[in-house]
Amino acid sequence: MESKTIQKRRLLPVIQAIVCLCLLAGLGSGAGVRSVSADGGQAVFKDTATHWARPEIEAMVSQGILDGYPDGSFRPTEPVKVDQFVKMLILSFSEQHPNQERSWRSSFLDSLTEENRTILKQDYRYFDFKPAMTGYWAKPYIDVASDLNFLNKSRYSDFQANMTRENVAELIYYTLQETEYLEDAEFSLSVARNYGDLTSGNERMQRFIAESLIKGIMEGYPDGNFGVGRYVTRAEALVILTRLTDKSKRIPMKPEKDQLQRIVPASTGSYKIVAFPDQKMLDMYDTLVEAGKLRGTNYNLLDTTLRLFKDDKEKQAVLNASSMGNLGASANSATAKEEVALWLDPAYNTYGITVRLREGTLARNKEAVELFGNRLFTYEAIAFHRWFNAICEEVEAGHSIASKQAEVGGYTVNLLVDNENKTVVFSIATTK
Incomplete structure (x- = not known):
């Protein structure tokens, strides 16, 4: 009769093989970092259990907008790169199907001008929402964002640099211009001037920041500043994109009391404040x-x-x-x-x-x-x-x-x- 030690030695390779197969299966399906339900249960990531943006992080990860890391972390405070944000922006306007393929959301297509819809139909008929396998990985996302007038390529000397808050505000501004409408400029600036560091940006930058604030997509910090020059974190990026694509998540803005302001009907059945x-x-x-x-x-x-x-x-x-x-x-x-x-x-x-x-x-x-x-x-x-x-x-x-x-x-x-x-x-x- 074999000793227990010999039996254990024979079983060890089998156990190791089974464990490896389970890990590979989990990582291959993307379940390795998001296998736990986020509905009030255990956190999907080991470093987001008490994070303020946990709901948005887990919701956007479940939609395939951004992934966590193999070690089970999300690293919410890590800066997001320009190319990463552009990719996330484009994916936010799409939906993921059970077979992991993606297609544009119908609501997004409806929001575009006829010219932009034609661009997608003709120039991006076979766009698959996947990174390039040869050359620069983010090129497909940057190209489609540029052709839809969401961004100007010449404005970025390095797409792999960290994304600043004013960079994000600019991208949001032009995306809104193509998919929704822009708020009353005077009212937007009047609200934005309450932030202490707004004047550190030029007039053009102030316009971008004001629009993102008045739309309720971005917000300032408790110290009274917008955060000009600060980098956008992975968590902040997902919250911003959640508010961009889901109006119910935006921070509501109301007319200031005793001011010459009025809520008026805007395009797409929405409302805006005019000063x-x-x-x-x-x-x-x-x-x-x-x-x-x-x-x-x-x-x-x-x-x-x-x-x-x-x-x-x-x-x-x-x-x-x-x-x-x-x-x-x-x-x-x-x-x-x-x-x-x-x-x-x-x-x-x-x-x-x-x-x-x-x-x-x-x-x-x-x-x-x-x-x-x-x-x-x-x-x-x-x-x-x-x-x-x-x-x-x-x-x-x-x-x-x-x-x-x-x-x-x-x-x-x-x-x-x-x-x-x-x-x-x-x-x-x-x-x-």
């Missing part, structure tokens, strides 16, 4: 709301522009074009078919009326335009409306009218005329 230069323009925003209701349901108030439509058919056609990236009320836009646009430009303290003249335009929108003019010009409103109607009737009749300027009731009115398309723009600013 007005004075009480007059704030009151005129309320006038836009009233003027729209005079047209029943044939209007759309977005940001600080009220668009008035001939009927519901025209309204739906314009809104559908807008959702495809053609939003705008420019006189020469082939897709902007609203009859009248009443608008405010808080950044330049300017008011305006844009009219596309065709049969019945003036009659259908008479009440709305008169309400806007009466509230703006008050005692001089009659003089303005006489001039307004005379110009519109001439252009509608096909008579060529030159652009000109006039003074009405303390305002300078610049008249811009597109005779070919029978479009008239009255741009109104306080006379200085």
Whole structure:
């Protein structure tokens, strides 16, 4: 009968082989660092059990956005590199399937302009979300981010450098510009100025930081600073990307009490805060709301522009074009078919009326335009409306009218005329 020592020696290689196979199977499937449920149980990583960003870390790791290390750690305070952040950004807009393959999220594709959707369909038809196997590993992610205008390659001399907070803010800014909308610049800067180190950045950088703050995607530190020059950690990067891709996770921003601010509807069904230069323009925003209701349901108030439509058919056609990236009320836009646009430009303290003249335009929108003019010009409103109607009737009749300027009731009115398309723009600013 063999001794127990000999038996143990014979079993040892078998046990070691079984252990190795189990480890290989776990690492191959990615389960080696995320096999434990994060739903209120044991931490997935040995160094994140009490970390403030544990929920975001475990959620994003489960989606394949970023992995932990073979030793079971995540290293949440380790700086993230530029190329790593770009990769994480791109993967955040995709979803991972059971077979580990990825595809773009439908919500992301819907948020893009038609031009960017075409770029993905044509130039990145076979994009597989995987690193390059030859050459620089991050090239596929950097290329697609650049072509979607999320970043400018020339801005980075070294993609393997640590990512600073202002670098992240810039990337967030341009991503939002392509997928959502930008907040009111004046309001954003007014909030950002509360951070002590904001002025250490140039004007361009301040704009990026302000946008990331007002959107509730980034936040400052307890010491009252934004952290200009500081590196973004792996944990911070995942929290930032979580807020970017999931609006419900963002830090809500409210208008400041006793300030000239108002929450207004923005694109994609969201809302934004606009800061007005004075009480007059704030009151005129309320006038836009009233003027729209005079047209029943044939209007759309977005940001600080009220668009008035001939009927519901025209309204739906314009809104559908807008959702495809053609939003705008420019006189020469082939897709902007609203009859009248009443608008405010808080950044330049300017008011305006844009009219596309065709049969019945003036009659259908008479009440709305008169309400806007009466509230703006008050005692001089009659003089303005006489001039307004005379110009519109001439252009509608096909008579060529030159652009000109006039003074009405303390305002300078610049008249811009597109005779070919029978479009008239009255741009109104306080006379200085």
